[in-house]
Amino acid sequence: MIASDLDGTLLRNDGTLSPRTLRALRTAESAGAEIVLVTARPPRFVDRLADAAGFGGTAVCSNGAMVYDIGTRTVVSSRALPLTTARRVATALAAAVPGIGFALETGNHILYEPAYRLRLSEDTGAELPVPSLADLWLADVPVTKLLAWSDRLDADALLAAAEAGAVDGVQLTHSGGRGLLEISASGVTKAGTLSVLCAGRGIDAVEVVAFGDMPNDLSVLEWAGAGYAMGNAHPSVLAAIATHTLSNEEDGVADVIERLFGAAR
Structure with missing residues (x-):
């Protein structure tokens, strides 16, 4: 599984997904990897991205409060704040x-x-x-x-x-x-929700490659078998996560995926 944050990570600063990154994601999917978006954003934002880039699959939204089926546009599970x-x-x-x-x-x-x-x-x-x-x-x-x-x-x-x-x-x-x-x-985090999702799919943490840039991504980056801090990440994330990649503007997610799956740039 590839689990990626959106803003400042998968997306460039203008909110778009670069052609290179989209190609890399398609290559990973073709090789059998599941792509899961793990974001602070709500489903309505994911819908707009899906329309623009043709995304399907699953998203962990609102910092782990919701699991969202992008294809059917339905909330699979949620944890409300009273x-x-x-x-x-x-x-x-x-x-x-x-x-x-x-x-x-x-x-x-x-x-x-x-x-x-x-x-x-x-x-x-x-x-x-x-x-x-x-x-x-x-x-x-x-x-x-x-x-x-x-x-x-x-x-x-x-x-x-x-x-x-x-x-x-x-x-x-x-x-x-x-x-x-x-x-x-209480207890709602990106990693907590993603770990439950992975358990249901028979995927161990060691099989997850994660990307993020902000404090709300730390739980996922620390939990995943391979967690990558973006080159543009928050100082606390860069300090806590040993493995870094290029910035979002430099297609840092794609750079890692290309090396992992032997994809062409």
Whole structure:
């Protein structure tokens, strides 16, 4: 199995998949390897990529909160974050980081309150505003992630503030977004979900080659038999993972696959 993150890893900085990388993935598939996308992104983003590049198969979405069948566009399994937990965590974070804003990711939409002012072009059409923070906790939807955003702190500083603010009972991480902290149900990680998926397929960790660039990828890179940190990876990832490849702009994933499978560039 080849398990790859998307942003900053498989995709170039403009969000596209290079022809070289697509050829390398097709070569690996032809040789019998399964390609699994392992991303912080929700299914709606994976759908757009699948339409553009012809992807099928399986994706682990929302940092492990969802397993998604790309071909049939169905959620195979999910681990929701209880709204009561999200509210408790948001209360603690608001005390630790004044001015912080919150949103709820459902996989199909983002519900956000007025203080959450982060806007992403790829989420156009999926964003649903609510009048106040209190209204956010009235949402009658399954929540895959609580998103916390600050216009004053970067993602590393926000994560440190959350950890120092006695926020517990959840999984805290980030994927490099501008001042964005991602919060999932306790125990939800990319590696945890991928390991269950592999067990169901009879695939051992040693048979998995993984690629990633951000702190939310560390669990997978450490679990896989061969974990590769991208050349453009976060400093903590480069320090923790001994094996590196080229950057996403240099087709680092393709470079490894070509060597593993004897593919032409």
